[in-house]
Amino acid sequence: MxxxxxxxxxxxxxxxxxxxxxxxxxxxxxVMTGTLLVLTLLSMYGFLTFDYKEINLIQAxxxxxxxxxxxxxxxxLNNFTLAEAIYQxxxxxxxxxxxxxxxxxxxxxxxxxxxxxxxxxxxxxxxIIFIAxxxxxxxxxxVFIFAIAAGLGSExxxxxxxxxxxxxxxxxxxxxxxxxxxxxxxxxxxxxxxxWHVVTNAVIPxxxxxxxxxxxxxxxxxxTVAVAMGAVAGAGGIGFELFMASGFYFxxxxxxxxxxxxxxxxxxxxxMSTRLKKRYIVKS
Amino acid sequence: xxLLEVKNITKQYxxxxxxxxxxxxxxxxxxxxxxxxxxxxxxxxxxxxxxRMVDFSSGEILFHNTDIMSLSKKxxxxxxxxxxxxxxxxxxxxxxxxxxxxxxxxxxxxxxLQGIMTRFTEEExxxxxxxxxxxxxxEHAYKxxxxxxxxxxxxxxxxxxxxxxxxxxxxxxxIASLDPNSSKVIMDHLKNISQELRITCIVNLHQVDVxxxxxxxxIGLNGGQIVYDxxxxxxxxxxxxQIYGSEAENLILA
Amino acid sequence: xxxxxxxxxxxQFTIFAxxxxxxxxxxxKLTNFSFVQGISSVPEAFRWMGSNLLITRESFEKMPSxxxxxxxxxxxxxxxxTTASIIALLLALLGSQTxxxxxxxxxxxxxxxxxxxxxxxxxxxLILLLSFGQxxxxxxxxxxxxxxxxxxxxxxxxxxxxxxxSVEALQSTGANYYQVVSKAVLxxxxxxxxxxxxxxxxxxxxxxxxxxxxxxxxIGFAFDLYYKSMNYNVVSLITLSIVVVVISxxxxxxxxxxxxx
Ligand SMILES: Nc1ncnc2c1ncn2[C@@H]1O[C@H](COP(=O)(O)OP(=O)(O)OP(=O)(O)O)[C@@H](O)[C@H]1O
Ligand SMILES: [Mg+2]
Numbered sequence: 082m083x084x085x086x087x088x089x090x091x092x093x094x095x096x097x098x099x100x101x102x103x104x105x106x107x108x109x110x111x112v113m114t115g116t117l118l119v120l121t122l123l124s125m126y127g128f129l130t131f132d133y134k135e136i137n138l139i140q141a142x143x144x145x146x147x148x149x150x151x152x153x154x155x156x157x158l159n160n161f162t163l164a165e166a167i168y169q170x171x172x173x174x175x176x177x178x179x180x181x182x183x184x185x186x187x188x189x190x191x192x193x194x195x196x197x198x199x200x201x202x203x204x205x206x207x208x209i210i211f212i213a214x215x216x217x218x219x220x221x222x223x224v225f226i227f228a229i230a231a232g233l234g235s236e237x238x239x240x241x242x243x244x245x246x247x248x249x250x251x252x253x254x255x256x257x258x259x260x261x262x263x264x265x266x267x268x269x270x271x272x273x274x275x276x277w278h279v280v281t282n283a284v285i286p287x288x289x290x291x292x293x294x295x296x297x298x299x300x301x302x303x304x305t306v307a308v309a310m311g312a313v314a315g316a317g318g319i320g321f322e323l324f325m326a327s328g329f330y331f332x333x334x335x336x337x338x339x340x341x342x343x344x345x346x347x348x349x350x351x352x353m354s355t356r357l358k359k360r361y362i363v364k365s
Numbered sequence: 366x367x368l369l370e371v372k373n374i375t376k377q378y379x380x381x382x383x384x385x386x387x388x389x390x391x392x393x394x395x396x397x398x399x400x401x402x403x404x405x406x407x408x409x410x411x412x413x414x415x416x417r418m419v420d421f422s423s424g425e426i427l428f429h430n431t432d433i434m435s436l437s438k439k440x441x442x443x444x445x446x447x448x449x450x451x452x453x454x455x456x457x458x459x460x461x462x463x464x465x466x467x468x469x470x471x472x473x474x475x476x477x478l479q480g481i482m483t484r485f486t487e488e489e490x491x492x493x494x495x496x497x498x499x500x501x502x503x504e505h506a507y508k509x510x511x512x513x514x515x516x517x518x519x520x521x522x523x524x525x526x527x528x529x530x531x532x533x534x535x536x537x538x539x540i541a542s543l544d545p546n547s548s549k550v551i552m553d554h555l556k557n558i559s560q561e562l563r564i565t566c567i568v569n570l571h572q573v574d575v576x577x578x579x580x581x582x583x584i585g586l587n588g589g590q591i592v593y594d595x596x597x598x599x600x601x602x603x604x605x606x607q608i609y610g611s612e613a614e615n616l617i618l619a
Numbered sequence: 620x621x622x623x624x625x626x627x628x629x630x631q632f633t634i635f636a637x638x639x640x641x642x643x644x645x646x647x648k649l650t651n652f653s654f655v656q657g658i659s660s661v662p663e664a665f666r667w668m669g670s671n672l673l674i675t676r677e678s679f680e681k682m683p684s685x686x687x688x689x690x691x692x693x694x695x696x697x698x699x700x701t702t703a704s705i706i707a708l709l710l711a712l713l714g715s716q717t718x719x720x721x722x723x724x725x726x727x728x729x730x731x732x733x734x735x736x737x738x739x740x741x742x743x744x745l746i747l748l749l750s751f752g753q754x755x756x757x758x759x760x761x762x763x764x765x766x767x768x769x770x771x772x773x774x775x776x777x778x779x780x781x782x783x784x785s786v787e788a789l790q791s792t793g794a795n796y797y798q799v800v801s802k803a804v805l806x807x808x809x810x811x812x813x814x815x816x817x818x819x820x821x822x823x824x825x826x827x828x829x830x831x832x833x834x835x836x837x838i839g840f841a842f843d844l845y846y847k848s849m850n851y852n853v854v855s856l857i858t859l860s861i862v863v864v865v866i867s868x869x870x871x872x873x874x875x876x877x878x879x880x
Contacts, residue, residue: 092504093494101490103464103483105507109810112878116813120820124701127694131755132836144750152746168649175646182643217865219825221832222858225846226672230664235650236657240664309741313832317650320741327745340742347737416791445793456788460806469802473793480798522788529792 152337159335160326166319170342173311173318177303180239184246185296191247192254193280198266199258208251216248220306224314238316242306246299253295257288294357301350308343319343366430367391368532368565369415374424376410376589384410385421385589394532395563397556399576399597402586403609408569411586412535415567416448417441446473449526449564453538455518459511463502463521466510467493470528489528496524500554516547523554527562534558536568540575552579573605672855681853685841689860692837695755696823699762704770704816707732711774717786718778718804720796728771736768744830753835761830762823773815774808782807810879817872824865 094102104110158166194200195208215223224241231237261284269279311320319339326335369392376385384407392398400408413419415426417433426433428444436444449470457466471489472480497503500520510518519539526534536555540548556579559566570576576583577597585593585600585608593604647654712718714728743761751757785803794802831839838861845853 092506094507101487101494102507103462103468103485103490105462105509107509109460109879112875113809113813116817116875116879120697120701120816123694124698127698130694131698131759132691133756134752134754136751136754136756138756141750141752141756145747148746148749172649175649178642178646179650179652182639213866213869214862217825217862217869218858219828219861221829222842222861225842226668226854226858227660227664229671229851230667231657231660235652236660239650239652239657240661305739308739309829312741312745313829320739323742323745327749331749333749336742336746340738340746343739343742344734344737347739348733351733351737418787418791442793442795445791448791450788450791452784452788454784456784458785458789458803458806460810461802469789469794470792472789472795472798472802475798477795477797480794481801483802525788525792 148333148336151333152340154337155334156337156341157334158338159332160330161322166322166338166342169317169319169322170346173307173320174304174346176235176238176242176307176310176316176318177300180242180246180307181296181300181303183239184243184250184299185292187243188247188250188254189285189292191251192258193284195251195255196258197255198261198263199276199280199284205255209255212248212251215244216252218245220245221309221313224310224316228314233315235316238307238310238314241314242303242310245306246303249302250295250299253299254288254292257291257295258284261287290360294354294360297354297357301347301354304347304350368394368429370427371415372425372427374414374421374426376407376414376419376421383589385414388424388589388591390584390591390594392533392565392567394565395559396565396582397559397580398565398567398582398584399580400567400569400584400586401571401573401576401608406586407589408586409537412450412537412567412569415533415535416445416450418450442473446529447532449529449531449534451519451522451526451534451536451539453541455515455522457510457518457521457525460509462507462509463497463513464490464493464506466521467497467524467528470525473529493524493528496527497521500524514547515543516550519543519547519551520554523551523558527558527564531564533565533567536566538569538571541571548575555579573600671851672858673852674856674859675852678850678852678856681845681856685838685853685857685860688838688841689864691755692824692827692831692839693864695758695837696762696820696827699759699827700766700770700816700819700823703763703766704774704812704819707767707770707774708812710767710771711778712800712804714771714775715778717783718796718800729775732768732771732775734768735764736772738765738768740765740826740830741833744833748834755834755836757834758827758830758836761834762827765826766819766823770815770819774812777808777811777815778804781811813879814872814876817868817875821865821868821872824861824868828861 096102161169191208191212195205195212197205220241223244224238227240227244228234228237231240265283265287266279269283274282307316307318308320308323310316311318311322312324313320315321319342323336323339323343326332326339371388371390371392374385374388375383377383388411400411402408410419414421417436420434428447433441433444458469465483468483468485468489471485475484478484494503494506497506497520500523502517502520502524505513505517510521513521522539534555539555540551543551552575555566555568558564568576568580577600580597583593583595583597583600584591585604587608587610592607593600646652710728710732713720713724714732716725719725740761743764744757747757747760751760782804785807786799789799789803827837828839828842831837832843833839835843838857842854842857845851845857
């Protein structure tokens with residue numbers, strides 16, 4: 082016993098200064114420190130090289146604060162009616178809903194071929210890479226690109242949002258499907274079920290809840306995207322009204338009202354989607 | 366004069382539900398006390414009242430004759446350095462090394478800045494190694510805690526508590542997640558600590574036989590009340606029945 | 620009994636499907652979206668893309684200026700993310716159940732986070748545009764505020780989920796608040812937090828393209844410029860370069876995540 086002890090007596094590591102070391106620089110720690118260091122340096126460099134165009138930062142900040150005060154404390158509609166506002170919100174929600182629901186249906190089909198436990202690896206990988214490519218393009222660019230072919234409007238907006246939705250959902254769906262217990266699929270296969278049987282009897286029923294919550298999560302995102310498309314890509318809806326109120330009428334009170342409306346819908350959607358997520362995604 | 370006097374304490378988390386009611390007992394230096402009782406009896410709550418991780422609702426606890434509820438924030442820190450705690454799930458910072466985790470036991474003695482900058486003295490580090498050696502964990506000193514087995518983690522937990530140089534060690538089900546072998550190792554260490562270092566150990570346990578084998582005194586808790594307080598030899602089947610209620614048969618069989 | 624449950628499930632599903640169908644119909648009416656036209660324009664759009672979105676030799680001459688704008692965008696999203704993450708960390712510490720100082724600040728932090736992340740980034744950009752004008756700072760602040768909202772939320776969740784037990788242990792040794800945060804919370808949560816920061820850098824590259832169209836900065840501005848002048852070859856070059864950047868960042872992040880998580 083004693084000999085064992087004495088053989089490990091000199092394993093205390095020391096720093097060059099002679100002090101006892103207590104940390105251990107493993108790979109994970111090195112990479113984390115490195116990442117933070119690089120991000121910090123890049124940020125510092127970024128701040129030094131921005132084109133500030135001789136802006137008066139203090140004045141601009143004060144102006145913004147004054148605007149925010151006006152917006153949030155005296156929110157009001159001036160250039161259009163409440164009924165119209167509700168219609169425009171409905172339009173934006175409608176855009177988001179269409180893009181989400183059509184996207185979800187398409188994604189479900191594609192995801193079946195993108196999940197590695199249902200489809201041959203080369204096919205699954207090809208789809209995943211292709212999807213990653215589509216996802217990397219910002220939604221607004223897709224909308225603009227579709228607008229050339231389909232004209233600016235709801236079609237282009239929905240198609241653009243749809244493409245991005247599909248790219249997002251296929252990945253999420255495929256991952257949900259891959260989490261499925263391998264035994265279930267095997268058991269069905271062994272009993273002579275064909276591929277479609279497996280899909281309709283095992284895959285879809287047991288992943289349904291998680292697919293639904295992913296879809297809802299995307300709906301939440303798509304609402305924000307639809308607002309953006311209204312403001313930037315002429316897709317109409319509340320986003321366009323926001324753009325007009327701030328950039329055309331310079332009416333902060335109306336901007337305030339619209340912002341409140343968007344905030345309300347977004348908070349509601351977020352509330353619902355967190356509840357769904359808590360119930361289904363986290364648990365599984 | 367007893368080291369710790371618990372006088373008639375009650376604890377309510379919610380209004381009309383007493384988790385602890387009228388708990389009184391004295392603790393002397395170097396005692397080895399087991400607290401047994403069914404799930405939800407309030408064992409964990411009682412331990413946490415002693416180091417004020419939980420504030421009790423009424424009654425008082427005196428440590429060296431000072432009322433611990435009257436302590437200022439700063440004095441409470443000082444008080445906690447004298448009470449070590451050991452947990453069922455070890456509660457280590459899993460991404461740090463064993464030695465770092467052990468040294469966390471010294472934080473109570475440090476200023477804010479010393480703590481944040483990890484300024485531990487060479488004596489403290491040597492003491493940490495010494496403790497690890499005594500617990501048979503020396504060669505693991507530079508390992509990350511998430512790479513250890515349960516029994517090893519618990520020994521790190523013990524070292525972290527001991528380096529506080531505590532007067533009392535509170536152990537909340539220290540062996541509930543361990544296999545029989547590791548359990549024995551841990552219990553033996555705790556027994557040694559109380560005998561050699563004269564540190565009082567108050568241990569929550571689920572196994573009556575373990576409690577009987579190791580402790581000098583057993584406190585039985587049921588529904589937030591003390592239903593037994595005495596020597597293990599005098600603990601009868603009737604007592605056990607009182608403590609565990611109808612679950613008793615299952616428990617003894619297990 | 621079992622059949623009953625089955626029937627009930629089936630009925631629930633039918634109702635759910637009907638509601639969705641109804642909403643789809645209403646949405647289509649509201650937005651004037653015709654499925655036929657929509658679907659038929661897809662092949663058309665792809666044919667158009669195939670023949671027009673080609674990267675020609677001439678468009679490559681614009682590469683240096685595109686690169687310039689792209690770098691501006693990358694830096695914008697990195698600076699916005701890192702600065703937001705520092706404030707978000709402070710807010711999250713106040714907001715989390717494990718590390719909160721008191722109930723008031725906890726609620727306040729959650730409220731701030733909710734407001735900031737639920738006001739869309741375009742709204743921030745439009746509001747800031749009024750006082751900051753077409754300036755890199757407009758985009759910076761818009762990204763900063765939206766990122767702050769998102770990161771505060773996920774950081775709070777991370778702290779809530781991961782550091783409970785070690786916080787208790789350190790408190791019981793007599794460690795004070797700052798020591799507990801620096802010795803238990805940060806070591807336990809930093810991998811997850813870094814992962815979220817990387818995710819946000821990636822997302823912000825895409826968002827800052829959008830914001831750039833409004834604020835006239837970065838790659839968004841370049842895209843808008845060539846799009847409006849119908850120079851589609853350059854448009855496709857810009858799109859491709861964004862894709863390359865986003866995917867590279869995704870790959871780097873994935874590597875980092877694999878090592879640290
Ligand atoms: N933070 C809390 N808030 C509200 N109720 C609590 C809290 N902690 C414990 N309780 C309640 O107090 C009672 C006693 O809990 P305690 O954890 O002390 O029991 P225990 O004897 O340690 O049980 P176990 O053997 O399962 O660990 C239980 O009914 C529990 O639900
Ligand atoms: Mg307990």
